[in-house]
Amino acid sequence: MSEKDITGKRKKYYAFIANGFTTALESEGNIVWFPTPRIDSPSIFSHIIDDEKGGYFSIKPKGSYVHAQKYLDRSLILVNVFSTDKGNIKIVDFLPLSLTGIIRIFESDVEFDVEIKPVFNYGLINPGIDVVENGIVFKNPQSNEGVELLVQGNYEIEDGYKIHIRPGKGYLYLLHSKDLRYGLFSRKGFVYSQPYDALNKTLNYWRSQILRTRKVSFLEELYNVSLLIILGLTYLPSGGLVAAPTTSLPEIVGGDRNWDYRYVWVRDASYGAEALIKAGLFTKARGVLRFLSSVVDPSSKSFDHPLYTVDGTMPPAEEELTWLKGHKLSKPVRIGNAAYLQVQTDVEGAFMDSLYQYMKATGQKEYVEDIWWIIESIAEWVMKSWETKSTDIWEQRGVLEHFVHSKVMNWVALDRASKMAEELGHNFKEWRDEAQKIKEDVMNNGVTSGHFSRYYGSEDVDAALLTLPIYGFIDAKHNIFKNTFKKILDDLVVEKDLLLRYRSDFMGEVAHPFTLTSTWLARVYIRMGMMEDAKRVLLNLASCSTDLYLIAEHVDASLCDPRGNYPQLFPHAGVVSAITELEEINGYSS
Template sequence: MLAFLSNGITSTIIDKGSIVWMPLPRFDSPSVFSRLLDDNYGGEFSILPIEDDWEVKISYISSNVLKTEFSKNGKRSVIIDVMPLGEAGIIRHISSDDKLRLKLDPVFDYGLRRGIIEEKKEGIKINDPGKTDCIALFSNLKLNRTSPDTWIVDKGKGFIYMVYSADTKFGPFHKPFRRSVNKSFKLSVKFWKQTVIKKKNRISDPTLRQLYDTSLTVLLASIYQPTGAPIAAPTTSLPEVIGGKRNWDYRFAWIRDSSIISEGLLYADYIVEARRILGFLLGLINFTSKPFLHPLYTVDGGNPPPEREITWLNGFKGSRPVRIGNAAAEQVQLDVEGIFINAIYEYFRRTKDKKFINSHWEKLEHIADWESKNWRMRDSGIWEERGVKRHYTHSKVMMWVALDKIGKMAIEIGKEDRWSDAKEQIKSWIMENCVNSGFTRYAGTDEVDASLLTLPLYGFVKAKDETFLQTLKKIENDLYVSGYVKRYRTDFMGEAMHPFTLASAWLARTYIRLGKIEKAELLLKNLYISPLGLIGEHVNIERKEFTGNFPQMFTHAQVLVALEEMMSSAHTD
C-alpha cells in the first residue's frame, strides 16, 4: 500500500516502511530514492523488522503524518513519519520492542549514481559522486553497520533524521548549529493538525468523510510553499497500464490542474491558500502572445523542461519508458485560460474582493481580448493528444467561460463587458458544429468524451438541458463501466483501457445537479480503494487498484467540490 507525505517543498512515497520515491530538494527535482520505478537499482530508505512475516498496519494518525506498525508474537515496532517544515528531509520516529534493519541506499539523479557513504562521528554522510549534492542522516539510536548500505537499529525509542543539502560545504555537518529534531517533529505534526480542519460534524458517512479529509490534506500538501504552485501529482511514469507506454511526468504546475486545485480549496473555505495559487498563476501571464504560453510550468514558475527518457530505470513493474519532463509543454491548449478564469470568478463570487480583481484587471482583460480573437484555432485539448489538433468542444466551451466570467466581473467592478458578442459567436459555433443530438467530443464526430460532463458545471448549459441530457445518456452508454467512467474510448495511442477517476467526480457533480444524490454517492465511494483515502489517476476495475500517477490532485479537488455540493441543495437544477 502506497502512502504519500509532503512538507510543501518535496514529497515522498512510502511502501510499508520503505521510502521508494523521493525527489530532492523539491517536488520536480531528480529523485534520490527511486525503487518505485526500479526494484533493483532505484535505491530506497527503509526501516523494517529483521525477520520476515510481520503483520503490517499503515494509517494516517493525523493529517500528513504516517504510522507504520509491525507486530509479531506480542512484539511491536512503530514508525511515525513526518516531513519537517522548511527543509528537504524526513524525520522517522521509532518505538520498537526489537531491533530493526535500516537500509540507506540513495542513488542520485534518477538512479544514475549510487551515493558514496561516509560514517562520521555525528552521523552518516552520503555524497553524490557526480555533483556536490549531499544527504546527511542523524539518529539518537545506536546504529551498527552490517554492510555498505545497511545498519541494525537498537530497540527502544528515538528518531532517524535525514536531510538533503545541495553542497557539503553548507550542509548540516559544516554549520555549527544545534539540531532540535524533536521540536521540528512536534511542530510539524502540530502544523498539519491545525491546518487541516476536518468535517466530522458535516459528513456522517465514514467513507465519504475520509475521502474529504484526505483530499483536503493532499491538496494543501501539493502546494510548493516558496511560490504557491501546486503539483499535479508527486510521481512520474506510473503507468496507466502495467507494461504499457502511457507513462508521464506530472510533477509540475499545470495551469488547468492548479486552477482546479484552487477551486477545490475555495469550496472548502481555504480562501488564503486558494488565492495564493491564483496569485502564482497570475504571475505567469504574459502580454506578448497567448496569456499562458505553456500549459505547465516548474514549481518556481520557470519554463517546463524538455521531455526525455531515463533508459537505465526498468520502470514500475517493467513499464517503460520512464519519462521526466512533459512534452505537453509544446502544445497549444485553449481550455486553460477558461479554467483559470473560472477559479478567479469563484474566488470573487465568494469574497467580493474587488480590489484583487481591479489590481489584476489588465491581465484579465488581456485574456478576454485574446480569447475573443483566437477562439477559432484548433488545439490539443484537455487530454493533450500528441500530433493531433482539432476543434475540441471542451476547449471552445472554456473559451466561452473565460469571456462569460470576465464579462460578469467587469460589470461588478463598474467596467464595460466588451466581449458579449464574441461570447455569443462562440456559443453559436459550438451549437452548430459540435452537436449531433447531443454534444460531441469535437466538431465533425459523433463520439463523446468525459470532458463534456463539465458543460453544466461551468454554466454553459443547465444539467436538465435536453441537448446535455442526450450527451449524458451517450456518456453513460459508451463510457460508464462498472461504477466508473472512462474519459474516452480511444486516442492517439489506441484504446483507453481503464476508467479515469476525474471523470467519476465530474459525473457525480452532474448527478447532484439532477438530484440523483444516491448515484453521486456511489460514484464517489467507488473511488475509495486505498484504505488511506488516496486516489490515483485511473482504476483497474478487475484488480480494484489505481494505475497512473499517484495521488492525483485534480481528482481529489473535484471530489472535495462534489462533497461540498452534496452537502448543499443549492447546486441542483
C-alpha cells in the first residue's frame, strides 16, 4: 500500500474546528456540537448526542446536492462546497481566535436555508427568541446568557429559527455570551472581530504553527493534521491539553461504554507534549508541561487525580444526562468522569519522560532547574509507592493489580529523574538504584511463560506492553520482548495492523481496536529495524482515518468506521511521534 492508495479508502465523517478556547464538530454544513465558552462547558449544539433535543446550526441548499469538505491549507478552517444542478454554495467555517463564536462566510450561486436551534445545558433549556435588526438573539431564560446571530447578505428571516438566503456573498456570525449586556448587539459590540479580518488572522495563526514544525515526507498531510488536532485540543489560557473534544460518542454503538473526555489527562497530555517536542513546537510543548507542573502536589501523590479541568482544578463528578437519548441511541450520555477517583501510578512516569525529552531537545536546563522541586516530589512519591497495586492506563473501574506497564512507568519516572539529576549536577544514585530494583521486580514477577504479562501472575498480555522498548526499559530484540511481541500479534491484532488494547475488562469483551496501539506497533517495528512494516502499519491506520485525516479513539476494523470520542489526542500524538521517528532513521526514504 502507498499513500496514494489510501485516498479513496477514507470515509467522510464529522469535521473538527477549534480556536484554543473551544471546539465544534460539523456534518455536511451542520454544526452538531459546540460547547461554550470552554471545551468542557455545556454544549449549545448537541445534535450529535440527541438528534431531536440537541440543537444544531445547519446550512443546506434546497433539493439534491453533492457535498465536499476540506481544510483550508494547513489550518482548522473548514471549506464546505455544495454542488447542485443550478450552481454551487461555498461556505468557510471557523472559530475566530479568542472568541466563543462561529463565523460562517458564504458565497452562493443559489438560494439556501439556514436553521439555527441553540439550546442551553445540553438541551435541557430552550431559549427565548428575539428577532432584531440584522439578526436573532437567543436568551437563556434562567440567566443573562445568550447566543446572538448577526447576518450579512441578501436574506429573509422567516422565523426565529429559519433564515432564507438568496444568491450572493455574506456571512453568519454567531457569538455566545455569558452576559448579553456585552454581546454582539450590545453597545460594546463594535470591539469584536470583523469576519473577514478574523478569517485572515485565524488562517495565519494555524499556518504559522505548521510552518514552524519539523518537516516530514511520509504521510505529510496526516502528520500536519495530527499536529493541528493536538493544537486544537489545547486550551490556550492554561496550556491544558484535553483527551478529546466530545462526550459519550460510544465505543460500541448502542452500548454503554460512553465517557466524557473533555478533560486534561496527565498521561494523554504528556503524550501530546512528546509529539509537540518531536515536531519542534517547543513553546507549545512547554505550555503543556507548565500546566501539568502547576497541578503537582509536592506533599502527597504527585498528581492527585488522573485528570483535571482545563483550568487545572478538580474535575467534576460523573453524571448521566437522562433526558438525552445518546448518539445512535447509545445511552447513557455522561458528563464528568469518575476516573478522577482512581489512583493511577503510571502517570508520573509519562510526565517525567516528556519533561526529560523537552530538556534533551531544547537544552533548557534552567527551566528544569526552576521546577526541580517537582522532580524531587515525583521521585519521592514513586520511591515509596511503586510496590502497591493500582489501576492502570486502561482505567478499569474497581480493578487493582500489579500491572506491568504501571511498574515500568514507575521505573521511567525514576530513570528520567536520575538522568536529569545527573545532567544538572544533583545527587541521583538513590533514584537510579531504586529504578534498578523496580526493573528487577518486573523481570522476576512480570514474566510468565517467557513473555511479559498484563499484570503479575497473569498469562494475558495487553497492548501497553508495546511501550516497554519505546521507553527503553528493554531492547526490542530481547528474547522476552520478542516473545511478548509475538503473543500480542497473535492475541490482539484484529486486521490491518489494528489491535485491541486487551481482550476483556470489567465491562466484558472488547469489540474494537484502540487506535493508539497501532502507533505503538509502528514504533516497535522501527526499533526492530523493520521500517517497511512500520510504514505499513501507519498506512493502514491512515486508511482508517476519515476524509479529513481525523482519527477516533477506536475504529471498527471491518468497516474502518470511527468509534468512541473523536478526534482523539492519543492516536494523533502517536502518529506524530511515529512518523518523526521513522524519518530519523538513516537511509530511510518514503
